[in-house]
Amino acid sequence: MQSAKELYDFARQYLPGGVCASARSNPAIGRPFYVSRGDGPYVYDLEGRRYIDMCISHGASLLGHNHPAIRAAVAQALEIGIICAYETAHHAALAHRLSELVPCAEMARFAGSGTETVMHGLRLARAATGRERIIKFEGHFHGYSDHLYYSSAPPLDQAGPADSPRPYAQSAGMPAALADLITIVPFNDPDALEAAFTRHGHEVATLILEPINYDSGCILPQPGFIELCRTLCDRYGALLFFDEVLTAFRVGLAGAQGTLGVVPDLAVLGKAFGGGMPISALVGKRQIMAHLRPAGASEHSGTYLAHLTAVLAARAALDEYARPGFYERLAELSRRFYAGFEEIIRRSGVPCRLQYAGPRFGLYFGVTEPVWNYRQAAAQNQAMLLTFIAGCIRREVYFHVSAHHGFSAAHTEADLDQALEAIAGAMSDVRSRFMAPTAS
Ligand SMILES: Cc1ncc(COP(=O)(O)O)c(C=O)c1O
DSSP, X not given: OOOHHHHHXXXXXXXXXXXXXXXXXXXXXXXXOOOSEEEBTEEXXXXXXXXXXXXXXXXXXXXXXXXXXXXXHHHHHHHHTOOOSOOOHHHHHHHHHHHHHSTTOSEEEEESOHHHHHHHHHHHHHHHHTOOEEEEETTOOOOSXXXXXXXXXXXXXXXXXXXXXXXXXXXXXOOGGGGXXXXXXXXXXXXXXXXXXXXXXXXXXXXEEOSSBGGGSOBOOOTTHHHHHHHHXXXXXXXXXXXXXXXXXXXXXXXXXXXXXXXXXXXXEOGGGGTTSSOEEEEEOHHHHTTBTTTSSBOOOOTTTTOHHHHHHHHHHHHHHTSTTXXXXXXXXXXXXXXXXXXXXXXHTOOEEEEEETTEEEEEETOOSOOOSHHHHHTSOHHXXXXXXXXXXXXXXXXXXXXXXXXXXXXXXXXXXHHHHHHHHHHHHHHHHHSOOOOO
């Protein structure tokens, strides 16, 4: 059998960096974590060793891996003939179901990745308003398109002033001219947001945000902040655009917009939406969505958009999320798991802050105060995090090096208790490595 090292050496010859997506390498182990299969809350490595999965496909597999309802949906798609690039009754039915569940989803379009759907949503916002400028928050991530891949995780020495960050291009190869179309604002800073609108309001097509900023760990909006976003968009005629790639169906059936009680004009739903299959939805108010071709003039098309396999999986996933008690059970698991986690942190004496919303959480090593924005999140100690994650993986609990971690509905109390044991062990690794022994 090929070892992980042998596979990595082989993969590196044909895949740049040995991976198919840069985020798949795991710096805590110095290579990607190779998986032979997944089932429920577990992934298995090449030797067949079982790990409790706390990455859970970066949040996509909210039902766990290999869920029978998703398998049945895929089997149904095979039965129908692996239909690609045709409309079926299932497409309209899925859009109709979203209109029942998600407040802003009067109409929907489906595509694959969150990146492409947010990109199309941005084009639609520009078409609908006839404006070009975007306001986005520092530390919020909206996929990898050239228009939006700014200041999601800027190095602090290149991020500009805290109250008016400069747009930091997160990749080589992004056209410099696009930076002129984007204004970056610190999250949870009402004065900075008002100032940005005062300066640029009448040229702003859209204010885009993660309503819960999981891509900087887990940062909730402060009371009144999302309402202010809505008010300013209304005052200046800009569209409020929620990137719910991560929040959709995680914090509730109506997404973060349902939980927070603020309805955006446009939203993108991703990850958990497909139960592990590649699909995302651009949803929004009818008069805005009507700008999409062929009804309107804003293009959104492609051979693989809304592949039936994924459409059927999304329908099945929504049925699972709508089962009575689904979110109550997640809330109960969360309550127990986070209480245990906080107790471990407290007993370890390691400075570490845990922030969470639903079954997803962020960890900030070296930080003890509440984190409300990217600059505070970026002050965390990355070396401690890597030690912690390597310690968990050694103990057969898989964490990816990522801003956010989480569990699925397939995790049981016993799985999470076992994860907590590994977390306690990994926390003592951090203490031994980074903290001077206390005199007894
Ligand atoms: C908030 C948010 N938006 C957009 C994306 C991009 O989605 P995808 O990875 O499906 O392209 C992500 C992915 O992590 C995300 O977290």
